[in-house]
Every structure is written in C-alpha cells, then in structure tokens.
Amino acid sequence: MSDAAWTRAEFEARLRERGRSYHIHHPFNVMLNTGRATPEQIRGWVANRFYYQIAIPIKDAAVLSNCDDRAVRRGWVQRILDHDGFEIGGVNDPGGIEAWLRLAEAVGLTREEVEDRRHLIPALKFAVDAYVEFARRAPWQEAVCSSLTELFAPEIHKQRLATWPEHYRWIEPQGLAYFRNRVGQARRDVEQGLAVTLDHFDTRAAQQRALGILQFKLDILWAMNDAMALKYGVNA
Structure with missing residues (x-):
C-alpha cells in the first residue's frame, strides 16, 4: 500500500536526503568557507552563533524534562555536559561554550562583547528562541x-577545519578547537537521535511528520544565516 510505513533503511535515507536544505549550502556559509569573508563578517558570525551555542544545552534540558525514558536520559545528558563543561572525578572539560568563547577571542572579539549579546541580530534571536520553545x-x-x-x-565542521587555516591566517589556530571537538561529538549524538527517531516514527504518517520536523530545524538554521547575510552582506 502507498501509505505503508517505509522500512528503517528507506526512512533513514529520506531523512538524510534533507541535507540538501542544510545551511552548508547557504550563500553566507559558502562565503565563509571559501575565504571570501571579511574579518567583520567572521566576527559577526561568531558573535551571533554564540546565541545558538548557549541555547543548545537549554534545548537539551527541555528534552530531558519531558523524557520518561531513563535510558535515553542517561545518554542525552552528555550533550549538556559537552556544551556547558564539567568537572567530575578529576576530569575537567571546559565544554563547547567555552571553546566558542575562545574562538571569539581568536577572531578578535572580547568575551564581554559576545556574552552581553551587543551584536545579536533580532531575527536570529527570534529563530533560535523558536527552536528552544x-x-x-x-x-x-x-x-x-x-x-x-x-x-x-x-561535514560543515570539516570544511571549516580544512579551509579556515588557509584563508584566514590571522585567526589563531587554537581557536578552531570547537570544530575539531564537534566532528566526533556530532557523530555520537547522531547515533542516539537517529535510533530514537527510527524507533518512534513507525507509520507513514509519523514518518512524514518526522521529515517535517527535521525540515523545521533546517529552516531555523537557514533563517539564522539569512539574518546574518542581511546584516553583514554576502561577498561575491
């Protein structure tokens, strides 16, 4: 029947097909990763993306607060630790937010001007807040x-690691640690999120709903880039 559920493999393939809408293809991001961005544009991107970085653990805490599955919670909590950092049993990880602040310093911003959000674009804030809500x-x-x-x-993190050191030699290399860390962390996170999605959305209608949800998040990321492109411009 045409309305039968897709197999897990078919469903996963359709989820992955949505990558064509990922902001790796947005003109503003393409500009950043092909060496055509000015220092002002890079600083604007870093300052504004910080708002997304600090929203991620808040979003993940919201997932935990609604989740009644202990096994999922035990895995999901690692995402908060990844971003907020932790000090447990003698292990001290400053976390992704701290790594982003070090990126900000590497591109010539101060922590104060990033943390006080003076550069935050209202449209970008609106998009991020919609995701958290x-x-x-x-x-x-x-x-x-x-x-x-x-x-x-x-892939987007690997692009930055491959192109930024060549195109933007004025950026201190240690500032790119956030991207190196996220390559591995994102792969781990995908395994858990994909397993939950493939298990839960098990009818055609539910699977279509999942595709719509993923598109919603892709649209959030695209809208963030739209806001930055409008504010800072896109160099041809």
Whole structure:
C-alpha cells in the first residue's frame, strides 16, 4: 500500500536526503568557507552563533524534562555536559561554550562583547528562541528528531577545519578547537537521535511528520544565516 510505513533503511535515507536544505549550502556559509569573508563578517558570525551555542544545552534540558525514558536520559545528558563543561572525578572539560568563547577571542572579539549579546541580530534571536520553545512544548521524541541536523554537521565542521587555516591566517589556530571537538561529538549524538527517531516514527504518517520536523530545524538554521547575510552582506 502507498501509505505503508517505509522500512528503517528507506526512512533513514529520506531523512538524510534533507541535507540538501542544510545551511552548508547557504550563500553566507559558502562565503565563509571559501575565504571570501571579511574579518567583520567572521566576527559577526561568531558573535551571533554564540546565541545558538548557549541555547543548545537549554534545548537539551527541555528534552530531558519531558523524557520518561531513563535510558535515553542517561545518554542525552552528555550533550549538556559537552556544551556547558564539567568537572567530575578529576576530569575537567571546559565544554563547547567555552571553546566558542575562545574562538571569539581568536577572531578578535572580547568575551564581554559576545556574552552581553551587543551584536545579536533580532531575527536570529527570534529563530533560535523558536527552536528552544519547540523543544519545550513538543513530545520529547519530536524534539529529539529535530536534533537530526547533526546528520550533516560533521561535514560543515570539516570544511571549516580544512579551509579556515588557509584563508584566514590571522585567526589563531587554537581557536578552531570547537570544530575539531564537534566532528566526533556530532557523530555520537547522531547515533542516539537517529535510533530514537527510527524507533518512534513507525507509520507513514509519523514518518512524514518526522521529515517535517527535521525540515523545521533546517529552516531555523537557514533563517539564522539569512539574518546574518542581511546584516553583514554576502561577498561575491
């Protein structure tokens, strides 16, 4: 029947097909990764993306607050630790937010001007806040599904690691640690998020819903880049 559920392999393939809408293809991101961005544009991107970085653990805490599955919670909590950092049993990891602040310093921003959000574009803030609000209100499985933009994240981080040192030699190399860390973390996160999504969305209607949720998150990321392109311009 045409309305029969896709197999897990078919469903996963359709989820991955949505990568064509990932912001790796946005003109602003293409400009950044092909060496055509000015220092002002890079600083604007770093300062504004910080708002997204600090929203991620808040979003993940919302997922946990709605989740009644202990096994999922035990895995999901690692995402908060990845971003906020931790000191447990003598192990001290400053976390992704700290790594992003070090990136900010490497591109010539001060911590103060990033943390006080003086450069934050209202439209970008609106998009990020909409994502967090979705995670708070949606069933936790849908919030998990929305995280699957991580399917496409390793490639965008690898692009930055491959091109930024060549094109932007004025950026201190240690500032790129965030991207190196996220390549591995994103792959791990995808395994958990994908397993939950493939298990939970097991009818054709539910699978179509999942594709819509993933597209919603892709649209959030695209809208963030739209806001920065409007503010800072895109160099041909």
